[in-house]
Amino acid sequence: MLHIPILRKGAPYKSLDVVTIPHHRTRQPLVEISQANAGLIRRDLLPQHQSKQALQKFSTQELIAMSARAAEYFLNDSLPLGDCVQSPQDYVEQLSATTGMPFVFVRKNRQKIFAALTEMQSVLDGLTRGLDLQILDSGAGTHAGHSLSFYPRGDTLGIVLPSNSPGVHSLWVPAIALKTALVLKPGAAEPWTPYRLIQAFIKAGVPREAFYYYPTSHVGASEILRNTGRGMMFGDVAAVGKYKNDSRIELHGPGYSKVVIADDCINDWEKYLDVMVTSILENGGRSCLNASGIWVTSHAEEIAEALAERLASVVPRDADDEQAQIAPFADGNVAERISAMIDAGLADDGATEVTAKFRNTERLATHQGCTYLLPTVVRCDSPEHTLANKEFLFPFASVVNVKQDEIPERLGKTLVVTAITKDEKLIERLVSSPLVDRLNIGAIPTMQIGWDQPHEGNLFEHLYARRAFQRASA
Amino acid sequence: MKSLSETDMQIRRQAAREALDAWTREVIAWHFNPATGCPFWLDYARQLDWQPHAEIQTYADLARFGNFQDEWLRGGPVRRWVPQAYADRPIYTFETGGSTGVPKSRIAIDDFRIDYELFSATLPTEAFPQGADWLMIGPSGPRRLRLAVEHLAQFRGGICFMIDLDPRWFIKLLKMGENEMAQVYKNHVIDQALTLLKAHDNIQCVFTTPKLLEALCEKVSLQRLGIKGVFCGGTEMTPQFYRFAVEELLDGVYFAPTYGNTLMGLATHKPLEPADNYAVIYYPPVPRACIEVVDADDTERVVEYGETGRIRLTTLTKEFFMPRFLERDEAEREKPCALYPWDGVRNVRPFSRFHTQVVEGVY
Numbered sequence: 104m105l106h107i108p109i110l111r112k113g114a115p116y117k118s119l120d121v122v123t124i125p126h127h128r129t130r131q132p133l134v135e136i137s138q139a140n141a142g143l144i145r146r147d148l149l150p151q152h153q154s155k156q157a158l159q160k161f162s163t164q165e166l167i168a169m170s171a172r173a174a175e176y177f178l179n180d181s182l183p184l185g186d187c188v189q190s191p192q193d194y195v196e197q198l199s200a201t202t203g204m205p206f207v208f209v210r211k212n213r214q215k216i217f218a219a220l221t222e223m224q225s226v227l228d229g230l231t232r233g234l235d236l237q238i239l240d241s242g243a244g245t246h247a248g249h250s251l252s253f254y255p256r257g258d259t260l261g262i263v264l265p266s267n268s269p270g271v272h273s274l275w276v277p278a279i280a281l282k283t284a285l286v287l288k289p290g291a292a293e294p295w296t297p298y299r300l301i302q303a304f305i306k307a308g309v310p311r312e313a314f315y316y317y318p319t320s321h322v323g324a325s326e327i328l329r330n331t332g333r334g335m336m337f338g339d340v341a342a343v344g345k346y347k348n349d350s351r352i353e354l355h356g357p358g359y360s361k362v363v364i365a366d367d368c369i370n371d372w373e374k375y376l377d378v379m380v381t382s383i384l385e386n387g388g389r390s391c392l393n394a395s396g397i398w399v400t401s402h403a404e405e406i407a408e409a410l411a412e413r414l415a416s417v418v419p420r421d422a423d424d425e426q427a428q429i430a431p432f433a434d435g436n437v438a439e440r441i442s443a444m445i446d447a448g449l450a451d452d453g454a455t456e457v458t459a460k461f462r463n464t465e466r467l468a469t470h471q472g473c474t475y476l477l478p479t480v481v482r483c484d485s486p487e488h489t490l491a492n493k494e495f496l497f498p499f500a501s502v503v504n505v506k507q508d509e510i511p512e513r514l515g516k517t518l519v520v521t522a523i524t525k526d527e528k529l530i531e532r533l534v535s536s537p538l539v540d541r542l543n544i545g546a547i548p549t550m551q552i553g554w555d556q557p558h559e560g561n562l563f564e565h566l567y568a569r570r571a572f573q574r575a576s577a
Numbered sequence: 578m579k580s581l582s583e584t585d586m587q588i589r590r591q592a593a594r595e596a597l598d599a600w601t602r603e604v605i606a607w608h609f610n611p612a613t614g615c616p617f618w619l620d621y622a623r624q625l626d627w628q629p630h631a632e633i634q635t636y637a638d639l640a641r642f643g644n645f646q647d648e649w650l651r652g653g654p655v656r657r658w659v660p661q662a663y664a665d666r667p668i669y670t671f672e673t674g675g676s677t678g679v680p681k682s683r684i685a686i687d688d689f690r691i692d693y694e695l696f697s698a699t700l701p702t703e704a705f706p707q708g709a710d711w712l713m714i715g716p717s718g719p720r721r722l723r724l725a726v727e728h729l730a731q732f733r734g735g736i737c738f739m740i741d742l743d744p745r746w747f748i749k750l751l752k753m754g755e756n757e758m759a760q761v762y763k764n765h766v767i768d769q770a771l772t773l774l775k776a777h778d779n780i781q782c783v784f785t786t787p788k789l790l791e792a793l794c795e796k797v798s799l800q801r802l803g804i805k806g807v808f809c810g811g812t813e814m815t816p817q818f819y820r821f822a823v824e825e826l827l828d829g830v831y832f833a834p835t836y837g838n839t840l841m842g843l844a845t846h847k848p849l850e851p852a853d854n855y856a857v858i859y860y861p862p863v864p865r866a867c868i869e870v871v872d873a874d875d876t877e878r879v880v881e882y883g884e885t886g887r888i889r890l891t892t893l894t895k896e897f898f899m900p901r902f903l904e905r906d907e908a909e910r911e912k913p914c915a916l917y918p919w920d921g922v923r924n925v926r927p928f929s930r931f932h933t934q935v936v937e938g939v940y
Contacts, residue, residue: 118817119815119816119817119820119854119855120815120816120817138817140815140817140818140821141791142787142788142791142795142818142821142826143817143821143825145791145795146791146794146795146825146826149795325756329756329760345754345756
């Protein structure tokens, strides 16, 4: 059986404690993953400054070039996977096998990571607002006539990663160019992408000492976050909630992303149907960037009907079908529980599932022995309804009536808002709202990202702080 | 370890079994005799339609008692467990960890001393030298370990240094989500331990728990401080931890893992052999206590060797009779070995069906 080792400063270590992950469809054991004990993690991280020193030997430009080479290796090369070698196609199939993601999703997400690596200069320009990156090499310099100095807030970035979609890894890959060693806890069902990225970086010349890879328990995950200088955590509300008071850790919980159509555009809602469908459906609705809410000032019923009709045509397909638009659940019980939660919400007055009448089948479906949740549109009379602001791991959206003067307050905390409006007063309220993380003005799908735009926090600001700096004239 | 022929092993196993049966009869005769037994078992016998002292002739006959009920040990009066023969002796009461609800109490007079004197014979002298002093970094308060480790040190001619550790507070901090405060408490314990280790040159032996051992070894090399042996127990120990301790934490210091609790006493580890690949294998102190591994769904069935099941403890001493207590742990059943010609257990860990209900602490 395949085995994925722990990486301790890049060196493989086979643990006596292993977890076996089955193929999501056949349930046959597919891969054995070494698990790191908490004490081992803590002990490894005692001299973590050495990992940073290994990266500091290179200039930022050299590390940007290595990132670009790593992109090519990640996309096109066979790379080590434990004692085996993983081809690009192996990667696609293995990731699909443990998560259920169709091949086509894996390839699209891989492309997204590839782009983040190859566009590293643009990404860093966006994160640093065009800073001369030599300042990071020398620690101080002049920019636009002002003295600037930055210092790293920590030697390492510890990340507790999710399993939902590999595109998320594009968020942390700039850390290497920012000279920060990585301590990664992969998601239980998605050990593949971080391991492959590490191997690509090493092949591209990044010192292996800059990488720690620890599949581990929740206890081990806590140790990673507690013992690294800076942290990043992906998880549900309860998981990230434990760290809400720790400013060292950037939290990535549910997105609750939304498309909002205001009074001035709402009569033309049909023009925006594609944007709404794409925002809900792309990547199988598995990302926090996917819209889980369509909030409108009127026409909610017609919009819900039109969305439901379009989304009801989506059906489960085989993993290797290029037309696949949704993914099965690796654990069918999770799908059943989610479906039951939606039914419980629908039992409360004020919400109707609109998709039901178009698809003529149950929401919970099976195909080739796998369990799926079919796209679901719920029409909610009020933002107060239980289902109005919910996010699930499949294409699910609530169409909600909201008064224009209640936007954005009634939206609640939202990762991406696509606001379809030209109303300057509304735009001003959205721009100034702390509830909105990423803001698209106009008909831009919530999933669309710009490499020069920081997203879900700014990694540079997370890893570096600016200090006051003055140098006496010679 | 010297291996024996199958025939020799059979002879040893048979002898051990006969000794266990004989001891079972003696213990039953003691506990169900009004002159020597305790009120709990004498009352219990009065409600039976059979006579334990007449009908229990072998260890296997203990099945007639069914399973020992956890609740019998929670709450008082604790004196109902004191054998009449010891009514005038000073009585200790020891409590279980207290991870869940009202702690179970076990009375004791000399059992902890006897158990640890027997255990002492299994410790290698070069790692736990006679006359060496000890440091006990483990649960104090109402726990048997606090006195037992001190007695072990004294029995081997040493003096035992102590620190306070309240595992219930640590568990409460974890349950409250006060992880940082739990770390502060752990550091407080370790700081005290380091102070003692650095101040007393003759401390050569340490008792501690797996988590505290890790924390200690993150600060110092025990080998450089002159420690020769570490006796470790109190919480789950995985093969990976065992390997990590031997390969990375201890710099050659001898490592003696144990499994035990207030109710049973302590089981001795099988010495490390490459073939075991760091499996943590324990053998109970038969005939004073036995461990069986039973089918979790049919607890009357002892599982096959190598099969996983729930742990069932039986304690057979003149101070305490506890037949067939289903523990909160599971393990694989292990074959007898030359040193211990009776069943052992491999890789004890919390019973998987209780996983969500138990928070283990540092101790």
